[in-house]
Amino acid sequence: MLIIALIFIVGLAPACISAYLSIREDRAAKDYGVGGAVSPLPSITRMLEGNDDMHYVDGLGYMVGDITCDLNARSPYLRCAINPLGPCDGCSAYAPRVFDRQV
Numbered sequence: 001m002l003i004i005a006l007i008f009i010v011g012l013a014p015a016c017i018s019a020y021l022s023i024r025e026d027r028a029a030k031d032y033g034v035g036g037a038v039s040p041l042p043s044i045t046r047m048l049e050g051n052d053d054m055h056y057v058d059g060l061g062y063m064v065g066d067i068t069c070d071l072n073a074r075s076p077y078l079r080c081a082i083n084p085l086g087p088c089d090g091c092s093a094y095a096p097r098v099f100d101r102q103v
Contacts, residue, residue, distance in 0.1 A: 063076060
């Protein structure tokens with residue numbers, strides 16, 4: 001019976017510690033008047049301001065660069081592996097995507 005109780009206590013210990021630390025953090029944030037966690041990374045809306053190279057595609061989200069290029073990474077942070085930061089205009093590795101027409 002003692003072994004079962006010990007296993008039960010050891011199993012609940014991480015959850016209890018996590019709950020305690022979470023409550024303590026909430027109280028500290030309330031005491032200091034902090035509204036919430038602030039991410040050091042720029043948000044996607046701030047990235048979009050003044051960036052004409054971002055495009056929104058339904059089902060995929062925001063993407064950087066020429067979305068018709070076959071080598072596009074389809075990411076809001078990276079254009080492609082060949083030219084990740086530079087503009088797509090005049091890129092020597094530009095490979096336009098070929099779409100088949102269905103009649």
